[in-house]
Amino acid sequence: MPEGDLLHRFLFENLAIRGHLVRLDASWRATIEHHDYPRPVSDLLGEALAACVLMAGSLKFSGRLSLQIEGPGPVRLLLAQCTHRHGIRGVARHGEVPADGSTVASLFGGGQLAVTIEQDGRAEHYQGLVSLEQAQLAACLEQYFGRSEQLPSRLLLAARPDRTAGILLQRVAAAGAESESPHAAEADDAWRRIGLLAATLSSAELLELPCRDILRRLFSGDDIRLFAGTPVHFRCACSRERVSGILRSLGEGELQALLRERGDVEVCCEFCNRAWHFDAVDVAGLFSAVGRQPAPRGLH
Ligand SMILES: [Zn+2]
Numbered sequence: 001m002p003e004g005d006l007l008h009r010f011l012f013e014n015l016a017i018r019g020h021l022v023r024l025d026a027s028w029r030a031t032i033e034h035h036d037y038p039r040p041v042s043d044l045l046g047e048a049l050a051a052c053v054l055m056a057g058s059l060k061f062s063g064r065l066s067l068q069i070e071g072p073g074p075v076r077l078l079l080a081q082c083t084h085r086h087g088i089r090g091v092a093r094h095g096e097v098p099a100d101g102s103t104v105a106s107l108f109g110g111g112q113l114a115v116t117i118e119q120d121g122r123a124e125h126y127q128g129l130v131s132l133e134q135a136q137l138a139a140c141l142e143q144y145f146g147r148s149e150q151l152p153s154r155l156l157l158a159a160r161p162d163r164t165a166g167i168l169l170q171r172v173a174a175a176g177a178e179s180e181s182p183h184a185a186e187a188d189d190a191w192r193r194i195g196l197l198a199a200t201l202s203s204a205e206l207l208e209l210p211c212r213d214i215l216r217r218l219f220s221g222d223d224i225r226l227f228a229g230t231p232v233h234f235r236c237a238c239s240r241e242r243v244s245g246i247l248r249s250l251g252e253g254e255l256q257a258l259l260r261e262r263g264d265v266e267v268c269c270e271f272c273n274r275a276w277h278f279d280a281v282d283v284a285g286l287f288s289a290v291g292r293q294p295a296p297r298g299l300h
Contacts, residue, residue: 003023003210003211003229004023004024004025004026004163005023005024005025005026005027005231005232005233006022006023006211006229006230006231006232007020007021007022007053007054007057007086007229007230007231007232008020008021008022008211008226008227008228008229008230009057009226009227009230010215010224010225010226010227011224011225012194012219012222012223012224013222013223013224013225014222014223015187015190015191015194015222016171016172016173016187017169017170017171017172017190017191017194018169018170018172019167019168019169019170020054020057020058020167020168021054021165021166021167021168021211021214021215022050022053022054022057022165022166022167022232023163023164023165023207023211024046024049024050024053024088024163024164024165024232025162025163026233026234027088027232027233027234028046028049028159028162028163028164028234029161029162030234031045031049031088031089031090031234031271032045032046032161034272034273035091035092037092037094038094038097038099039099039100039161040097040098040099040100040102040107041075041078041092041094041097041107042092042159042161043159043160044075044078044092044104044107044137044159045078045080045090045091045092045159046159046160046163046164047137047138047157047158047159047164047166048067048069048078048080048090048137049080049082049088049090049164050157050158050159050164050165050166051067051080051137051138051141051155051157051166051168052065052066052067052080052081052082052088052090053082053086053088053166053232054155054166054167054168055067055082055115055168056082056083056084056086057168057230059084059117061084061119061120062084062119062120062121063083063084063117063118063119063120064081064082064083064084064117064118064120064237065081065082065083065115065116065117065118066079066080066081066114066115066116066117066118067079067080067081067113067114067115068080068113068114068116069104069108069111069112069113069114069132070108070111070112070114071107071108071109071110071111071112071132072108072109072110072111073106073107073108073109073110073111074094074095074096074097074098074107074109075092075093075094075095075097075107075108076093076094076095077091077092077093078090078091078092078093078108079091079092081237082232083235083237085235086230086231086232086233087232087233087234087235087237088232088233088234088235089234089235089236089237089271089272090271091270091271103134103135103136104132104134104135104136104137104140105132105133105134105135108132110131110132111131111132112129112130112131112132113129113130113131113132113140113141113144114127114128114129115127115128115129115130115144115148128144128148128149129148130143130144130147130148136157137157138155138156138157138166141153141155142154142155145170151170151171152170152171152191153168153169153170153171154168154169154194154195154198154199155167155168155169156198156199156201156206157206158203158204158206158207160207163207164207165206165207166206167198167201167206167214169194169195169198171187171191194219194222197218197219198218200218201214201217201218205217211226211229212226234272236269236271236272236274238269238271238272238274238276240276243267243269243276243278244278244286246267247265247267247278247283247286248286248287252283252286252287255278255283255286256283259279259280259283263279264277264278264279264280265277265278265279265282265283266278
């Protein structure tokens with residue numbers, strides 16, 4: 001697939017609208033290869049990852065963008081992450097899930113979607129929240145853009161076990177377009193028109209058509225500049241240091257009990273399935289003055 005695992009940026013030459021298009025193949029399959037997700041869960045995770053890459057396409061600094069959904073329903077947690085270098089990973093935790101016909105709201109039993117942006121080297125991070133009121137993840141995220149970022153956006157997402165794809169259109173503020181000017185009314189009309197055209201794209205087209213053909217099929221009457229794609233790859237951020245921090249937070253007593261029971265402590269990364277081993281000496285080192293460092297935040 002020549003177009004797989006690429007994030008494309010594009011812009012309308014004559015309108016204050018920009019966009020991103022992404023299709024994930026190998027990187028998506030690597031994300032789920034160690035998991036046996038039921039189809040509704042893998043589709044949702046695929047859509048979330050595509051959305052995450054599209055959103056990370058606008059990151060202006062070194063860091064990471066995460067989409068996290070939590071709720072009391074059959075799917076308890078979904079986490080998708082993309083770095084500024086377009087390294088992706090994601091995971092979902094779930095119980096018994098209905099085979100089909102589920103909405104995002106019903107899969108999570110309501111719940112909330114959080115968008116978190118972390119900048120490398122900074123302790124504080126940005127977080128925006130939106131409650132899951134829509135049937136589809138894309139619509140929930142459109143709501144997020146409208147409310148949290150005041151950035152009118154149209155988002156289409158599609159996923160299947162071997163591929164996931166998405167297109168994001170965003171209206172950018174045009175210079176000199178105050179709300180009362182005739183230009184503003186024109187820009188409103190153009191944005192509505194582009195949104196209606198985008199809505200005609202089917203999931204099959206989004207997953208199958210080459211990037212240029214998607215734009216031509218949707219916006220044949222508009223001049224569009226399509227930029228070369230940036231590679232997206234699966235990359236887990238787990239490390240021995242991060243796992244050490246999590247083990248330290250369990251406490252020495254708990255770890256000594258595990259050592260007595262099993263001989264060593266094994267931690268398996270939820271994202272990449274990599275196993276990290278700690279024997280009695282390693283565990284002692286975790287709690288020595290030299291090895292003690294503050295535990296990192298979040299999942300390893
Ligand atoms: Zn990992």
